[in-house]
Amino acid sequence: MTENQTETMTDDQLVELAKYLIEDHAELKNVKTDDLVEILSAADKQSDMPYAMLTSKYQIIQMEQRDREWTPINANGDGVTGTVPASKLLREIAVDGISYQLNYNDYNKNGLTDDILYFAVNSFATYDVDWIYNNVKRYSDLVNKHYCDFAYAKIYQYMHFKDHDEFETGLLNDLCKIYDDEVKCDEFYMIPDDEAKRLLPCDQHILWDLMYSDAAKNY
Numbered sequence: 001m002t003e004n005q006t007e008t009m010t011d012d013q014l015v016e017l018a019k020y021l022i023e024d025h026a027e028l029k030n031v032k033t034d035d036l037v038e039i040l041s042a043a044d045k046q047s048d049m050p051y052a053m054l055t056s057k058y059q060i061i062q063m064e065q066r067d068r069e070w071t072p073i074n075a076n077g078d079g080v081t082g083t084v085p086a087s088k089l090l091r092e093i094a095v096d097g098i099s100y101q102l103n104y105n106d107y108n109k110n111g112l113t114d115d116i117l118y119f120a121v122n123s124f125a126t127y128d129v130d131w132i133y134n135n136v137k138r139y140s141d142l143v144n145k146h147y148c149d150f151a152y153a154k155i156y157q158y159m160h161f162k163d164h165d166e167f168e169t170g171l172l173n174d175l176c177k178i179y180d181d182e183v184k185c186d187e188f189y190m191i192p193d194d195e196a197k198r199l200l201p202c203d204q205h206i207l208w209d210l211m212y213s214d215a216a217k218n219y
């Protein structure tokens with residue numbers, strides 16, 4: 001399972017996640033905690049999504065709007081706009097699906113029927129978490145949010161900015177900040193996959209490339 005999930009979530013974990021979702025998303029404000037726990041519990045039995053929504057340590061970029069365009073590059077052009085846990089995007093995807101099904105099937109009138117439970121669970125539990133991690137921008141767009149990975153930010157910078165070297169140095173700084181300590185090439189190479197949890201796998205390749213780039217020589 002994704003990010004070392006080896007068993008189903010505990011009742012406490014399910015309640016914790018349900019409370020986060022209700023508190024943070026107005027779309028679920030009228031949903032009973034017990035009902036949302038039941039939805040999450042059923043989803044957890046068939047998907048990594050609920051566990052990753054609660055525990056993911058991977059970091060993604062939260063873009064900013066400037067000049068009517070959403071960008072992952074900061075105003076100075078020498079780094080990214082900022083990062084948030086990937087769990088935030090996973091929760092957005094789940095909330096989008098759950099809230100749609102609750103509204104469509106008139107949860108406020110009918111309560112959590114078996115049909116509503118089925119459709120609410122399948123509205124997000126059918127997603128592959130690893131596939132989302134490999135396509136952050138695409139899935140962000142699906143729920144009308146503005147997240148991306150570092151690989152996308154690098155491509156965006158090359159298309160919109162001229163000072164590539166300054167950006168690569170800034171990007172390397174931003175990537176290293178995600179780890180508790182600054183990493184050197186040899187150290188990064190030796191980090192086991194199950195411990196390198198703060199960078200998406202696709203972004204670990206970007207860090208590796210930058211560590212060996214010309215921009216990294218003066219880092």
